[in-house]
Amino acid sequence: MKKRILLTGINILCVITLFTNCKNDISKPNIVKITPEKYLNIKNKINKKTIIHFWFSYCSPCIKDFPELLKISKENNIDIINISSDKSDSKMQDNLEKVMSKLNVKDCYIIDYDNLYPNGTKYMDILGDFAKKIKLKEYTNPYYILIDESGKTIIATEEIEKLKKEIK
Template sequence: MKISILTSLLILLSLAAQTSPVLKIKFDDIESGNIFLINVQKELTDTLSINNGKVTYEAKIAAPTFFYLIVDGYNNTRPLELVLSSQLTEMKFESYKVVGENTVNEAYPNSPIFISDPNNNIAFFEFLSHWKSFYNTIQALSENDSEEQLEKRKNTYHTFLSTNKQIIENNSDQYVSAKMIDFLLNNNLLQFETLQTYYDLLSPKVKESYLGFKIGEKSGKAGQLQPGKPAPEIALVDIQGKKYSLQSLKGKNVILHFWSSSCAPCIKEAPDLLKLQQGNTENLVVINFSLDTDNSKWKKGIERAGIEEMINVCDLQGYNSVTAKSYDVTFIPVYYLIDANGNISLKGTLSQITEKIKEDMP
């Protein structure tokens, strides 16, 4: 029997649209209820029913994708984070507890037991365990700003990053590694150099993924904030009430420096930034954009950094600032060098910016 071309095409389309189980969950102590499974990339939510303590999710997933999982009535404010793909992920929960909104400093009580874990989600839960320990230690060390406490916080931070760098490196070919970096970015725990280092650990496959590309944008290695692209316009008012825009500064090179009074590396670099400004007074303008949300802390930070004579601006919106968002600022310190034509010359560290200025403005 001959099959027409149209029939063959319909069969192929039908096969392409077919879904298969990509997630199975078993609860030992929940018989019924609803689960909300949120595809973060597509911003779509599927509602699944728990029947006799079991749930099966069928979907067509072309590439590893990041999901939020919420058991209605238990963890609505603290979603469980998962990477799912076309391969079946199976897990079970022996006891699923209610998670409050203010339990960020507690060990997450609903970590699953994985029966099959093709995307190595277990590595992310190991990562979260280190994060909880780090968070608790930092909170305990934040009672005062003594030199001893500051040094302990610094060492704890570097230990935390070193431990998790190894986890990311061990999973460089897994999408979950990008999820870990994204988590660090969202919690403002990566400086620019560290982000670039972490991004370079990712395999080409992960770099091409949804989260991988987003991380590449933030690291200055992809996207619209690349060298040669027009810099986003700014409309800033400094502490003296003077207005600045890239249009008004055309003909001069501009360093846009994002920092805050609570950022120890920012304060430490301030003398070198001031020195760079003073050595290039005719053709370089430095604008210090603070992400502080408290006016008094911002002004005290300016004094502490010794940058009172420089241009200092702050809209007290923190990371929600329109300017910070337009420059995709998710960590500090970070510097943008904008050339005399209003185009981005470089996004980088102070040392990278300084070298670039030496090359272009001898």
């Protein structure tokens, strides 16, 4: 009888441990704020073919193209740097986290709103203002920049098909 109780207790502990470990494996996406200076620093250190991917969690074309982008990256051994134009520290950032989880995207930068607008603002053009600060032509989401091993821009486009043609 004591053996049976002991074995039942051990089984219960094993199930709890297994459940806890599985739950810990389902981690929240990693979202890090990015400033224009940090972006330029990251871009200048690229030494492997990389796609810089600008997107927005409420953008239907962005979400639709994400699986294709991940496939391109995996098949061609290309790194992706995801940068979201969702407003940081808001409900938008919460939505970004949900969309990333749904798309199985682990890492993403989010434009640091407070850095971009240190005095606050009622009018926001996060895309345009960030683009100006990083000396990039104004873009819409999604936007893809393919960088080669030497850090040179191969193509910058809003169309995933053009990106795919340049990679092949």
